[in-house]
Amino acid sequence: MTEQAIDTAERPGALARATQGVLGAPIARVEGPLKVTGAATYAYEHAPRGTLYAAIVGAPVARGRVTGIDDAAARALPGVVAVIHDDPRIPAGEGNSRAMPSQGTDRIFHHGQPVAIVVAETQAAAREAATLVTVIAEASDGRFDMTGEPVQRDHKLGFLLAIDIGDVDAALAEAAVTFDATYETPVHFPAALEPHASTIWWDGEVLTVRSSNQVIGGARDTIARAMGLPPERVRVLAPYVGGGFGGKTGVGPEVVMAAIAAEKLRRPVKIALPRRDTAYLVHHRSATRQRVRIACDTDGRIAAFAHEGVAAQNDDSAFLEPIPFGSIPLYAGAARRFRTDLVRLDLPPTGAVRAPGEAIGTFAVECAMDELAERLGLDPVELRRRNEPERDPTSGKPFSTRRMLECYDEGARRFGWPARVPAPGSVREGDWLIGIGMAASLRGNFTVEASATVRLEADGRAAVECDMTDIGTGTYTILAQTVAEILGLSPGAVDVRIGDTNYPRSAGSGGSFGAGSAASAAALACEDVVAELARRMNAAPGDLSLHDGRVTADAREVPLAELVRGQPIVGHGRSKPGAQAKKTSQASHGAQFCEVAVNAITGEVRVRRMLGVFDVGRVLNRATAANQIVGGMVWGISYALGEAAVVDTRSGRFVNPDFGEYHVAVNADVPQIECHFVEEIDDAANQAGAKGVGELGISGAGAAVVNAIYNATGIRTREVPVTLDTLLAGLPAA
Structure with a gap:
């Protein structure tokens, strides 16, 4: 070998x-x-003979304890085979794995937490029976809003430790120019098209799980632990998966609960989460509050850079959104501070959604850079060029490869970025205000x-x-x-x-x-x-x-x-990672450019064109790589203009947990998007010379859209999504 x-x-x-x-x-x-x-064929389409169908019963309150379950009405429904809630493995799993609460506990950590599984001869019977199960709970007061809850600075969550280099506060106090602003992002769902589904059966002594899962080696280990089996007695199959976006990286409670049912009943069991249940049984991206502070001279040379944020997690999970992850190596500045603080909420777990950290961290940082450029009277591209570091500004390591400057130059050339950006609100076509914006992209690379x-x-x-x-x-x-x-x-x-x-x-x-x-x-x-x-x-x-x-x-x-x-x-x-992974700073890079039209009367925003140039090492397939990048750029448009999961702060429930009201970008929202590469094989990255692609496109995309909206209207928004109500009062017609 x-x-x-x-x-x-x-x-x-x-x-x-x-x-x-x-x-x-x-x-x-x-x-x-x-x-x-x-x-x-996908996970739910696989149909062994004798397959049963399952549905999950969730907790009716967001915080408290389960004191009893009445399943008589459900058991009496024709076609119902079993209602299982007395197995010590329910709730099953580990808090670190997708949305699975701690094993063998009656404590409720969030609304919809799974407490029972109904198994029936048909899907319709299983879902109807699940509505007939009465869960008796002792409710406690819940915490559902980050505002007003205590912020924990000294916590052990997440993989990204706080970074504090030099004297940021002194640099800010002494600088000729300072910038200080707060940005906010909402909850995001990893809304993959294929539902979270599994078909589970026993093949002799081997538990076989046909699942919609991104990381099946880890899934096998999780299922084996939860079921009390050695890993060699679990086989996971996932030949085709219809999207994941991080939501399918772990094993959800419905998988283990269906496995328990298959074990007890000795028949195959099939389960698919309805879209509304997905909001509670699959982790989401935390809402964030981010403060960006920059100190620089009058030429825009940065002396201090601070990106500090607050993200949420419930009491049973250990992930924490690494908000400044993409900012750490992005711009120069001797004094540096990066950290993410914690707020505990009684909501479903937060977890890794596409480009954790960078997707929403770049929104704050890249909008801040545009605001600073305007204050300095500099072109936004030029400000970024002036602060392009020669080495990783935080670790001091050399970059394995970094062609960010080429991305800026090639992107500006292809987009037609003007020598002088028009003043905000100065370009108009009839009722439409026209604006342009740009942003940098960065995604850390791992082998x-x-x-x-x-x-x-x-x-x-x-x-x-x-x-x-x-x-x-x-x-x-x-x-x-x-x-x-x-x-x-x-x-x-x-x-x-x-x-x-x-x-x-x-x-x-x-x-x-x-x-x-x-x-x-x-x-x-x-x-x-x-x-x-x-x-x-x-x-x-x-x-x-x-x-x-x-x-x-x-x-x-x-x-x-x-x-x-x-x-x-x-x-x-x-x-596996080698010496070069430790000796060099590795990331994929890019620059995104956008043009929008904003209706001066209604506030409607239309993205008219978008273009990005990216450095991803060796491009393994130019079509599939571009497909991934463009998909990320579409998501950037989506979270800039529409995506936001709304929490009812009285109950801990999501107001809009389906595609009817959780607004993702559709074809009518998306213009023709161009993706180009500046290719340099990164021999330090891995044997293939390729760096990460899939999550790079979303990084910076939303900021480019929001910066273009400002240039079109003169209205600066520091929250996403930018909806009509955030623009109407400041439009010329108002």
């Missing part, structure tokens, strides 16, 4: 020698035909331990196996391209087998680390195969050329299938 801590600056690897020319090409998704024809197996079959085809998932991100395609590139094959000659915990364990889909980590493991597995081919050619691996199914060395050319000699050649690869 080829196993190494990734450090390709010292060992270039097989990709550096590859000549097939398919990696990076915008080839169509290899699983695309299965999806568009309906042949790709996570991952394994893969590559088989070169007797017929010259190849297969790659790992438990990686494809949540619409293009995993099938980029793994096929990676193996094809190294082994000199067409992508169509590579079979990709993923989404099964029986395969080697990978990073899973999340944190924008999946593609780079899994592709690196596959590349290392290919090195095993290439080494064996070299041995059979009596040559060194570095002297081999693999192209179009043929192997060349020392002027000899042999068909690949002939070298295999009737028996598969198997390679194993395992990637």
Whole structure:
């Protein structure tokens, strides 16, 4: 097995020698035909014989204790097989895993917390019966609003420790120019199109879970712990997942409760969360309050930078939104302060939603930079250029690669950014006020331990196996391209087998680390195969050329299938972070530009065009990478103009937990969006040379929209979403 801590600056690897020319090409998704024809089945579509259907019964109050459950009416309903609430594993799980409360407790941490599961012969019967179960609870006064609740500074939550370098307060006191403003963001739901669903059955002594899940290796471990089983007796399958956005990174309570039902009844059990239940059983992004302070000279050179925020979590969970995560390496400034404080609320758990930290932290910081640029009389792009650091300004480490300046320049050129930005409110087309805005993007890069197996079959085809998932991100395609590139094959000659915990364990889909980590493991597995081919050619691996199914060395050319000699050649690869991950500061970067039109009478906002230029290391597939970036930019439009989950502060319930009133961007809201790349292979990042893509597009996107709205109207808003009521009073017609 080829196993190494990734450090390709010292060992270039097989990709550096590859000549097939398919990696990076915008080839169509290899699983695309299965999806568009309906042949790709998802978790809820799997239907073993004798399947039962389940529904969750939730707590009727947001804080208190369960004192009793009356299930007589539910049990009497025709078709109901069981109502389960007396198993000590219900509520089941661990507080760190999605929305699962602590195991074996009667304490209520939030409204809708699962306390029972109903199982019936049909989905309709299960859901009707769930409404007939009466949960008797002893209610306590709840905490539902961050305003007025005590703020905890000395807490142990989250992975991002507070950073305090230099004397920020002194720098602010002495600076020629200072900026100090507070920004607010609301609760966001990870609103994936495919519901959170699982089909669960026993295959002999193995509990098999077909689930809509992003990280199935971790899911297997969680389910095994909750069920009291060794991990080898749990198998999780997720060959196709219809989106996740962080909401499917963990295992929810409905999965374990359905597994308990399948165990007790010895029949397959299927469950899918209705959209309104998803708000309570899947974690959300916390609302935040953020203070940005900047000290600089009259030329805009930053001396001190502080980004401090407050986020919420309930009493049973350990995640905390890392608000300033994207700000830490973004701009220069000797004195620096970054921290996230905690407020405890009696709401469902907050958790990692797409680009935790950066998605909403960049809104505050990038709007602040625009406000500061205006105060200084500088172009917004120029202010950012003047504060581009040469090294990581917080850690002092060199950047692995960083092409932020090229992103600014290329983005401005392609967008047509003017030499002088028009004054706010000065450009008008009839009833429409026109404005432009921009923002920087940053997403930290990680390589996570991952394994893969590559088989070169007797017929010259190849297969790659790992438990990686494809949540619409293009995993099938980029793994096929990676193996094809190294082994000199067409992508169509590579079979990709993923989404099964029986395969080697990978990073899973999340944190924008999946593609780079899994592709690196596959590349290392290919090195095993290439080494064996070299041995059979009596040559060194570095002297081999693999192209179009043929192997060349020392002027000899042999068909690949002939070298295999009737028996598969198997390679194993395992990637993990290496020395360069500790020695360098790694991130993906970008610049986003936006033009909006705001109706001067009604306040309606239309995004007319949007363009971004991004630095993501090696682009593994230009089509799937652009798809991910554009999807993030659409989400930025969405949270700038519409998305906000509203909490009823009397009860702890969400007012709008469905797509009818939780307003996500739809086609009519989205213009043609352009995505461009400035490509530089990042050899320090991983074997593939690729950095994170999936979460970069949302970072800065919302700020670019809000900055454009200000330029159009002269109305500065420090909260999102920017709705009609926030603009009407300040419009010219008013």
